[in-house]
Amino acid sequence: MKKLLIxxxxxxxxxxxxxxxxxxxxxxxxxxxxxxxDAGEEYAESDYSRYKYNMMGFDKxxxxxxxxxxxxxxxxxxxxxxxxxxxxEVITYEEVDADDVPKKAQExxxxxx
Numbered sequence: 001m002k003k004l005l006i007x008x009x010x011x012x013x014x015x016x017x018x019x020x021x022x023x024x025x026x027x028x029x030x031x032x033x034x035x036x037x038d039a040g041e042e043y044a045e046s047d048y049s050r051y052k053y054n055m056m057g058f059d060k061x062x063x064x065x066x067x068x069x070x071x072x073x074x075x076x077x078x079x080x081x082x083x084x085x086x087x088x089e090v091i092t093y094e095e096v097d098a099d100d101v102p103k104k105a106q107e108x109x110x111x112x113x
Contacts, residue, residue: 029086031059031082031083032065032082032083032105033057033082033102034055034057034080034081035055036080039051051070051072052069053069053071058105058108062108080095080101082094
């Protein structure tokens with residue numbers, strides 16, 4: 001009976017995580033929005049180039065945070081990113097349309113320029 005319960009719970013967890021629109025790693029993270037306004041700092045790592053970015057991000061309420069993250073390619077100038085931040089580090093990011101940036105964050109990003 002115990003085995004059946006454990007298997008059922010495992011199946012339920014797998015099913016829920018597969019149906020979730022949000023990757024498990026981003027659960028509990030804070031979303032910040034940034035606008036790419038520099039080329040990043042290029043550096044070599046294990047025979048390939050990476051780019052380091054340090055920039056100010058803003059959440060939906062306009063709270064700011066200095067964010068540091070890297071990318072495997074140079075990010076597009078003027079692009080907006082939604083950055084997931086948790087436990088003192090950037091977990092992941094994705095490019096979003098300007099219309100998807102919350103109004104308060106958008107205003108602060110425009111003031112920053």
